[in-house]
Amino acid sequence: MASVSELACIYSALILHDDEVMVTEDKINALIKAAGLNVEPFWPGLFAKALANVNIGSFICNVGAGKS
Amino acid sequence: MRYVASYLLAALGGNSSPSAKDIKKILDSVGIEADDDRLNKVISELNGKNIEDVIAQGIGKLASVPAGGAVAVSAAPGSAAPAAGSAPAAAEEKKEEKKEESEESDDDMGFGLFD
Numbered sequence: 001m002a003s004v005s006e007l008a009c010i011y012s013a014l015i016l017h018d019d020e021v022m023v024t025e026d027k028i029n030a031l032i033k034a035a036g037l038n039v040e041p042f043w044p045g046l047f048a049k050a051l052a053n054v055n056i057g058s059f060i061c062n063v064g065a066g067k068s
Numbered sequence: 069m070r071y072v073a074s075y076l077l078a079a080l081g082g083n084s085s086p087s088a089k090d091i092k093k094i095l096d097s098v099g100i101e102a103d104d105d106r107l108n109k110v111i112s113e114l115n116g117k118n119i120e121d122v123i124a125q126g127i128g129k130l131a132s133v134p135a136g137g138a139v140a141v142s143a144a145p146g147s148a149a150p151a152a153g154s155a156p157a158a159a160e161e162k163k164e165e166k167k168e169e170s171e172e173s174d175d176d177m178g179f180g181l182f183d
Binding site: 004007008011012014015016018019021027030031032033034035036037 | 073090096
């Protein structure tokens with residue numbers, strides 16, 4: 001199970017993606033701060049870079065397929 | 069979906085029963101609009117429930133469904149496993165939004181698997 005920091009970044013990315021807002025480090029930071037969470041500073045940047053070239057929608061649709 | 073994800077985010081912050089105000093604050097921080105009705109529905113469904121239980125239930129449901137069905141389950145709430153637990157609860161409200169997209173993928177994937 002992912003750590004709290006990772007989960008925080010993941011949920012933030014999902015929120016942004018749902019509204020078709022670009023997933024950037026600043027936005028992830030803003031969300032995490034608004035939720036009153038504390039994450040290690042490298043996570044948001046890491047997630048933003050990792051997800052920048054990825055189609056998040058396809059991840060979501062393939063959640064079930066990944067299990068097998 | 070954004071309501072479930074922001075609810076989960078708020079809950080992660082140690083707040084086991086986030087209020088509508090908490091969630092709005094989160095969404096406002098990135099300029100995302102929140103529809104009050106949907107927001108309140110998500111909150112009322114998830115309120116007081118132990119988030120880990122909800123996630124565990126959701127994952128259990130995903131695991132027991134074949135890949136095609138799982139696409140439907142996860143496409144309907146449109147969120148990853150954590151939100152699948154609230155799929156039954158949120159399914160109705162999400163249905164209208166996601167109906168168009170998920171219907172098409174439903175038909176294709178479903179028939180393909182059960183041939």
